Amino acid sequence: MYxxxxxxKLREALRCLPGVGPKSAQRMVFHLLxxxxxxxxxxxxxxTQAMLEINHCSDCRTFTEQPIxxxxxxxxRQKSGQICIVESPADIYAIEQTAQFDGRYFVLxxxxxxxxxxxxxxxxxxxxxxxLKNEKIEEVILGTNxxxxxxxxxxxxxxxxxxxxxxxxxxxxxxxxxxxLEMVDGITLSHSLAGRHPIKL
Amino acid sequence: MYxxxxxxKLREALRCLPGVGPKSAQRMVFHLLxxxxxxxxxxxxxxTQAMLEINHCSDCRTFTEQPIxxxxxxxxRQKSGQICIVESPADIYAIEQTAQFDGRYFVLxxxxxxxxxxxxxxxxxxxxxxxLKNEKIEEVILGTNxxxxxxxxxxxxxxxxxxxxxxxxxxxxxxxxxxxLEMVDGITLSHSLAGRHPIKL
Numbered sequence: 001m002y003x004x005x006x007x008x009k010l011r012e013a014l015r016c017l018p019g020v021g022p023k024s025a026q027r028m029v030f031h032l033l034x035x036x037x038x039x040x041x042x043x044x045x046x047x048t049q050a051m052l053e054i055n056h057c058s059d060c061r062t063f064t065e066q067p068i069x070x071x072x073x074x075x076x077r078q079k080s081g082q083i084c085i086v087e088s089p090a091d092i093y094a095i096e097q098t099a100q101f102d103g104r105y106f107v108l109x110x111x112x113x114x115x116x117x118x119x120x121x122x123x124x125x126x127x128x129x130x131x132l133k134n135e136k137i138e139e140v141i142l143g144t145n146x147x148x149x150x151x152x153x154x155x156x157x158x159x160x161x162x163x164x165x166x167x168x169x170x171x172x173x174x175x176x177x178x179x180x181l182e183m184v185d186g187i188t189l190s191h192s193l194a195g196r197h198p199i200k201l
Numbered sequence: 202m203y204x205x206x207x208x209x210k211l212r213e214a215l216r217c218l219p220g221v222g223p224k225s226a227q228r229m230v231f232h233l234l235x236x237x238x239x240x241x242x243x244x245x246x247x248x249t250q251a252m253l254e255i256n257h258c259s260d261c262r263t264f265t266e267q268p269i270x271x272x273x274x275x276x277x278r279q280k281s282g283q284i285c286i287v288e289s290p291a292d293i294y295a296i297e298q299t300a301q302f303d304g305r306y307f308v309l310x311x312x313x314x315x316x317x318x319x320x321x322x323x324x325x326x327x328x329x330x331x332x333l334k335n336e337k338i339e340e341v342i343l344g345t346n347x348x349x350x351x352x353x354x355x356x357x358x359x360x361x362x363x364x365x366x367x368x369x370x371x372x373x374x375x376x377x378x379x380x381x382l383e384m385v386d387g388i389t390l391s392h393s394l395a396g397r398h399p400i401k402l
């Protein structure tokens with residue numbers, strides 16, 4: 001038994017956030033009530049707006065409140081003719097932070113997983129095929145995760161690209177920069193050996 | 202640059218929660234958008250309600266949306282004649298979970314800290330004095346934290362209690378149950394020696 005029903009309700013509601021258990025939910029509630037009520041109100045407004053208004057870009061399927069996202073509508077990026085295929089919008093963030101890629105994206109929102117009933121339609125490959133057919137795309141970079149499902153999905157999409165005569169490339173697997181060779185797992189190491197390239201002097 | 206302003210706004214707003222940095226805020230945003238939009242909406246509603254409607258109980262100063270909280274209005278708890286003084290509403294939770302205390306509470310919402318300008322008025326001691334004067338209180342249990350400030354606050358309140366002829370007691374300090382003696386710090390251990398009590402057979 002406790003003194004406030006609303007407080008209990010908020011504590012329960014906070015549990016929908018990943019990584020928030022009963023103790024941290026309680027800490028959050030008391031922090032907001034004691035020190036940051038304005039922040040709590042702002043958070044509530046941002047939540048409502050985001051949950052109701054954010055949808056998928058009809059070109060690349062990432063999250064956006066516009067019909068087409070700002071990356072897809074950027075003329076400079078349209079000119080590059082490259083499309084990077086990733087599993088989730090969070091991957092776009094990661095790639096954007098490298099500032100190395102100037103093309104557009106296509107977000108699968110998952111990967112092929114026939115056992116879970118996730119086939120080509122569920123990850124939007126119909127839309128991708130339309131784009132391969134109608135747009136002038138020079139290269140598809142397969143940026144799916146280096147997992148079994150990610151590899152299978154990459155191979156499947158590479159076959160589609162071949163069908164449309166578009167070059168498909170896969171991001172390199174290998175030893176992460178700054179790591180120690182003896183700590184790297186065997187599969188990564190063999191990928192890194194197979195993917196070796198001559199040193200240009 | 203990214204595809205959605207609302208998403209950025211939500212990511213920033215989530216940072217008001219304690220323990221949430223940029224990475225976990227991003228994880229939360231994507232989790233809610235991809236898997237739990239209803240949860241996000243519920244959270245927004247619970248937040249708004251709690252931030253706007255929760256106030257302090259006018260008897261014990263804990264958080265509640267009622268004028269007086271359900272613990273203070275509980276007749277069984279009123280009968281006990283005990284008041285436990287704690288620093289924060291979270292401490293009430295902790296004590297309630299032991300199910301060992303059947304009295305009422307008084308929440309200081311902090312502790313005496315003259316250097317920060319927190320004096321007796323700021324921690325509500327005026328209201329406590331009113332209660333000591335007007336209510337039939339048999340015992341005040343000082344449950345402030347075992348820190349320098351907590352001890353000072355406890356002593357200060359004990360003097361007020363003496364003035365009103367009310368018995369004041371302090372929660373026991375000592376070796377936590379399940380710990381190992383060699384790992385316990387010296388001050389705790391000396392408290393535990395000083396507070397020893399005869400074994401009843």
